[in-house]
Amino acid sequence: DTEVTQTPKHLVMGMTNKKSLKCEQHMGHRAMYWYKQKAKKPPELMFVYSYEKLSINESVPSRFSPECPNSSLLNLHLHALQPEDSALYLCASSQEVGTAFSNQPQHFGDGTRLSIL
Amino acid sequence: DAKTTQPTSMDCAEGRAANLPCNHSTISGNEYVYWYRQIHSQGPQYIIHGLKNNETNEMASLIITEDRKSSTLILPHATLRDTAVYYCIVRVDWIYNQGGKLIFGQGTELSVKP
Numbered sequence: 500d501t502e503v504t505q506t507p508k509h510l511v512m513g514m515t516n517k518k519s520l521k522c523e524q525h526m527g528h529r530a531m532y533w534y535k536q537k538a539k540k541p542p543e544l545m546f547v548y549s550y551e552k553l554s555i556n557e558s559v560p561s562r563f564s565p566e567c568p569n570s571s572l573l574n575l576h577l578h579a580l581q582p583e584d585s586a587l588y589l590c591a592s593s594q595e596v597g598t599a600f601s602n603q604p605q606h607f608g609d610g611t612r613l614s615i616l
Numbered sequence: 617d618a619k620t621t622q623p624t625s626m627d628c629a630e631g632r633a634a635n636l637p638c639n640h641s642t643i644s645g646n647e648y649v650y651w652y653r654q655i656h657s658q659g660p661q662y663i664i665h666g667l668k669n670n671e672t673n674e675m676a677s678l679i680i681t682e683d684r685k686s687s688t689l690i691l692p693h694a695t696l697r698d699t700a701v702y703y704c705i706v707r708v709d710w711i712y713n714q715g716g717k718l719i720f721g722q723g724t725e726l727s728v729k730p
Contacts, residue, residue, distance in 0.1 A: 541723060542720050589660070591659075606662060607659035607660045609659045610658075
């Protein structure tokens with residue numbers, strides 16, 4: 500069982516729809532992450548939040564909009580996605596992000612499998 | 617860019633030790649080596665990490681060479697449930713408090729066979 504919970508597990512949406520992915524953790528972690536994973540490929544980092552503030556955006560298109568309402572929740576708002584955005588979207592968290600705690604592992608959820616029609 | 621290289625696939629007999637190698641010849645002195653695995657349809661699962669010394673936990677052992685240019689993950693008694701893709705990762709740090717980046721390589725697909 501994972502301590503990072505992602506909902507929904509599966510999502511099918513059209514290119515004109517607006518939807519949101521949700522991630523929740525109750526481990527007291529202050530860093531949270533979004534990753535994208537295409538089939539047969541390793542995960543790729545999209546965003547990093549540290550203390551509810553966006554600290555890293557890996558040049559992700561604006562049709563993906565992250566939000567961190569509080570230290571336990573992370574959302575990814577989706578709008579006008581393209582078929583190539585179909586992928587597994589993974590959320591992760593870690594205690595901290597700073598160098599002093601760089602040996603803290605990231606804990607992943609099981610992801611949301613997104614299909615764009 | 618991934619800083620690790622791993623074999624694409626490996627087989628292991630059930631009950632035997634699985635030894636998964638990883639090369640990280642450009643690792644810096646303060647960079648940790650992490651191992652994760654991903655079972656089909658699940659998120660990556662943290663296994664173990666280390667800096668210089670060998671490490672052991674309830675899941676596996678990590679052996680790091682003295683020059684830190686390579687490491688080996690050992691699953692002492694592999695079971696069918698250990699079939700997964702195993703990622704060896706060298707963490708890349710940004711500016712302090714800006715985030716730590718796990719750059720996944722292609723990983724090793726381990727098949728444990730009866």
